[in-house]
Structures are given as C-alpha cells and as structure tokens.
Amino acid sequence: MSDLRERFGERIAALVSAVSENEHIAGYSARKAALRDQVASAGEEALTLFAADKISKARELHLRGHDRSRSRRLAHYRRCLALLQEHIPGSPLVGQLEAELEEAPPRDRVRTRAGARGREPLNDGKCAGPVPERTRRRERAQTA
Numbered sequence: 001m002s003d004l005r006e007r008f009g010e011r012i013a014a015l016v017s018a019v020s021e022n023e024h025i026a027g028y029s030a031r032k033a034a035l036r037d038q039v040a041s042a043g044e045e046a047l048t049l050f051a052a053d054k055i056s057k058a059r060e061l062h063l064r065g066h067d068r069s070r071s072r073r074l075a076h077y078r079r080c081l082a083l084l085q086e087h088i089p090g091s092p093l094v095g096q097l098e099a100e101l102e103e104a105p106p107r108d109r110v111r112t113r114a115g116a117r118g119r120e121p122l123n124d125g126k127c128a129g130p131v132p133e134r135t136r137r138r139e140r141a142q143t144a
Contacts, residue, residue: 001016001017004016015042015046015049018038018043018046018050019039019042019049019050019053020035021034022034022035029072032076033079036079036080036083039083040083040087044087044088047083047084047087047091048091048093050080050084051080051084051088051093051096051097052093054077054080054081054097055093055096055100057073057077058077058100058101059100061073061074061077061104062103062104074101074104077097077101078101081094081097081098084097085098
C-alpha cells in the first residue's frame with residue numbers, strides 16, 4: 001500500500017484501501033460482509049468506486065457462465081446493490097448494477113442432463129455456459 005501511496009497520493013491509497021477486502025478474515029461470507037461494512041462507512045467516493053467495480057464483476061460473471069462460485073458471488077453482488085441503493089440511491093451506477101444483476105439468470109435456471117450426476121449442463125440454449133467436450137463425445141458415441 002505504501003507504493004500506491006507514493007505513486008498516487010494519500011487520497012487514492014485511501015480509496016483503494018476502502019474497497020479492498022481484508023484477506024485475514026476467514027470465510028467468504030464474513031470477508032464480504034466486512035468489506036460491505038467498510039465501504040459503507042468510507043464515504044460517497046468509495047461507494048461510487050465500489051459500484052463501478054461491481055458492475056464490471058457482474059459483467060464478467062455473465063461472460064464466464066456457470067461455475068460453483070457463481071451463486072454466492074451473485075448473492076454478494078445483490079447485497080452490494082442493496083447497500084448502494086441505501087447510500088447513493090441517485091447514482092446512475094446503482095441503476096446500472098441493478099440492470100446487470102437482472103440479466104443474471106436465476107440460480108435454478110441452469111438445468112442438468114438426467115443421470116449426469118448434476119454436473120453437466122443441458123445444451124438447449126437455456127443454460128449458462130458451454131457443454132464440456134466429454135459430454136459431446138458421450139453424446140456422439142450414443143448416437144453412433
């Protein structure tokens with residue numbers, strides 16, 4: 001952090017610190033809750049920066065498709081949205097984050113192929129993400 005302070009000054013270093021999670025807090029939920037509390041008390045500039053970061057992260061989540069961490073990350077982003085709606089309700093970034101999160105498919109929309117042990121998505125255009133190559137090979141073998 002001292003390098004950041006030297007290069008960009010105290011104000012920028014304080015903003016970065018305000019929106020950075022404490023890696024010494026064990027557990028995802030506890031760490032993210034502490035981050036939200038920290039940002040809430042850091043002021044409007046930090047809240048605005050936090051909103052922009054969450055918009056970017058929500059967009060990344062759409063591109064990455066479904067993985068194990070997706071639902072818990074979406075839950076965190078929705079809690080961030082509630083925090084931002086409370087503290088900076090007039091910011092256009094809050095509306096943008098809300099729109100990004102509305103585009104996220106619900107957790108239960110990712111459907112799985114029957115008998116696939118719940119791991120491989122059904123590629124019918126309603127799932128998030130590609131079908132793994134091993135599933136495509138299995139499907140080709142079954143139809144041959």
